[in-house]
Amino acid sequence: MNKKKVIAPLILLLAVTVYFVLxxxxxxxxxxxxNADAVILIDVKNLTRQYIFSLITHPSQWGSKTKGKTSASLKDSGIKIPDFLQIFHLKGGRASEWYSIIELKDPQKFTAFLKQQKFVSKGKNIFQKDHIFLSIEGENCIVGTSGSGLGLIDKQVFQTSFKSILNADQFIQNTAGSISFLAGQKIQNFSIELKDDEIEIKNNSNPEIVNAIVSKLQQENHFLEAELNADNIKNYTHFFGVNKGDSLQINHVKVTADLEQVNDTIITYGYDDNFNEIETKAYQKIIQPNYIIDFQSRVPEKTWVYFQTKKWINAQDQFTAIPFQPNNASRDTAGIVVRSTRKPIQQSPKLEKNYVFIRNSEMLFSSLSTLSKTEKRIISDIDYVFYGNEAQNYWVKVKAKNGKLPLILRW
Known part of the structure; x- marks a missing residue:
C-alpha cells in the first residue's frame, strides 16, 4: 500500500481531532x-492551549504530577468539562455571592466525589463545605459562594419553559476570560488576559498609561497608595453598601499607608484562692497600618456632620469607619484629614490620577493565618495589585513576582 495514501488521511484526521478538542x-x-447583572466567562479551551504550549516550552515540568492529579480528579468526578465556564452574580446580591452551573455526566459519581472532598449533605441534594454551596438538580449542579440564591437560580434556569440563550461572542473575544456587566440590553465587557507573570482585566488595550502610573508608585515603596475622584468614590461606596455616596460631598480622596508589626497587650482578670482580683498581662505581635487619608470636600462642614451622623467620627474626633485605631480626624477649608497617631507618616505626592495600588508584604502574608497552603502560596507569589481608571477606560492588573515558570504552570 502506498504510504502517502495512508499518511495523508491520518494527518487530516489528527488535524480534525485537534481542531475539535482545542x-x-x-x-x-x-x-x-x-436577573444576572454580572457574568464572568472562562474560555476553557483557550486556557488548555496556553497550558499545553507552556508545558511544551518548559521541559522541566514534563515529569510533574501535581497538576496531573488535580486534572484527573476533576475528570473522574462525573462532571462535563465545559467550553465556557459561566460564573454570574445575581442582581441585588452581596458582592461576595457568585454562582455557576455545571453539567454532570454521572450524578452518582459526582455525589461520591463530594463526599470524598468532605462536603457535608444539608438535605434535598444540597451540599456545603466552608463557603461553597452546591445543589444537584438532575444532571446539573448549581455551585455558589452562598446558599441564598440556589432556589431562585433553579427556578429561573431549569423550571422556566422559555429562556433566552446568550452567545459567548457577546461577552468575549479571543481571550482567556472576560467579565461583563449587564444593564438591560447594554453589556459592558472587560477582557481577562493571562500572561506569563500577570493577569490583566481591562477594556482598553493601551498599556502606556498603566505603566507610567505604576512606575511612579513603585518609587514610593508604600504598602498602599490610592487616589480617587468623585465618580470612583461613588462606585466604591456603592460596592461596599453605602448607597448615598453623593451625601458624602467628597470630590477626591488620597490614601497612603504602610504596615508595621507592633506588640499588643492583652489584659485579663481572674481571682486567687482568697477571691482577690488578679491582673494578668500577655503580649502578642500584630500587624497594624500607619496611614493618612485626605478627603477633599466641596463643603467640609456638611461632610463632617454626615460622618458624625453615621457615627464614623466620635466625640474624641476619631475616625471609626475603619477598624485601625488610634487615629485623629481634623478638618480644614479643603476637607477632612485622618491620621494614625501611633506613627504618623507623610502623604505621598498627588498624581491626579485614579488608582489603587497594593504592594505585597511579608507582614501582610504572615497575618493571613486562616488561608490554606495553596492560597498562601499564590498570595506570596503576588508582587502587587493595581486598579486604574481614566475616563471610560479601566484596568486591573495582578502582577506576580518574576519566576522561572509562567503563572499557568505555577498556580
Whole structure:
C-alpha cells in the first residue's frame, strides 16, 4: 500500500481531532439567569492551549504530577468539562455571592466525589463545605459562594419553559476570560488576559498609561497608595453598601499607608484562692497600618456632620469607619484629614490620577493565618495589585513576582 495514501488521511484526521478538542467551542450560554447583572466567562479551551504550549516550552515540568492529579480528579468526578465556564452574580446580591452551573455526566459519581472532598449533605441534594454551596438538580449542579440564591437560580434556569440563550461572542473575544456587566440590553465587557507573570482585566488595550502610573508608585515603596475622584468614590461606596455616596460631598480622596508589626497587650482578670482580683498581662505581635487619608470636600462642614451622623467620627474626633485605631480626624477649608497617631507618616505626592495600588508584604502574608497552603502560596507569589481608571477606560492588573515558570504552570 502506498504510504502517502495512508499518511495523508491520518494527518487530516489528527488535524480534525485537534481542531475539535482545542479550538471548536459551543458558544451557546444556557446557564445565565435573566436577573444576572454580572457574568464572568472562562474560555476553557483557550486556557488548555496556553497550558499545553507552556508545558511544551518548559521541559522541566514534563515529569510533574501535581497538576496531573488535580486534572484527573476533576475528570473522574462525573462532571462535563465545559467550553465556557459561566460564573454570574445575581442582581441585588452581596458582592461576595457568585454562582455557576455545571453539567454532570454521572450524578452518582459526582455525589461520591463530594463526599470524598468532605462536603457535608444539608438535605434535598444540597451540599456545603466552608463557603461553597452546591445543589444537584438532575444532571446539573448549581455551585455558589452562598446558599441564598440556589432556589431562585433553579427556578429561573431549569423550571422556566422559555429562556433566552446568550452567545459567548457577546461577552468575549479571543481571550482567556472576560467579565461583563449587564444593564438591560447594554453589556459592558472587560477582557481577562493571562500572561506569563500577570493577569490583566481591562477594556482598553493601551498599556502606556498603566505603566507610567505604576512606575511612579513603585518609587514610593508604600504598602498602599490610592487616589480617587468623585465618580470612583461613588462606585466604591456603592460596592461596599453605602448607597448615598453623593451625601458624602467628597470630590477626591488620597490614601497612603504602610504596615508595621507592633506588640499588643492583652489584659485579663481572674481571682486567687482568697477571691482577690488578679491582673494578668500577655503580649502578642500584630500587624497594624500607619496611614493618612485626605478627603477633599466641596463643603467640609456638611461632610463632617454626615460622618458624625453615621457615627464614623466620635466625640474624641476619631475616625471609626475603619477598624485601625488610634487615629485623629481634623478638618480644614479643603476637607477632612485622618491620621494614625501611633506613627504618623507623610502623604505621598498627588498624581491626579485614579488608582489603587497594593504592594505585597511579608507582614501582610504572615497575618493571613486562616488561608490554606495553596492560597498562601499564590498570595506570596503576588508582587502587587493595581486598579486604574481614566475616563471610560479601566484596568486591573495582578502582577506576580518574576519566576522561572509562567503563572499557568505555577498556580
Amino acid at each position: 479550538f471548536y467551542k459551543d458558544k451557546k450560554l444556557r446557564f445565565i439567569p435573566e
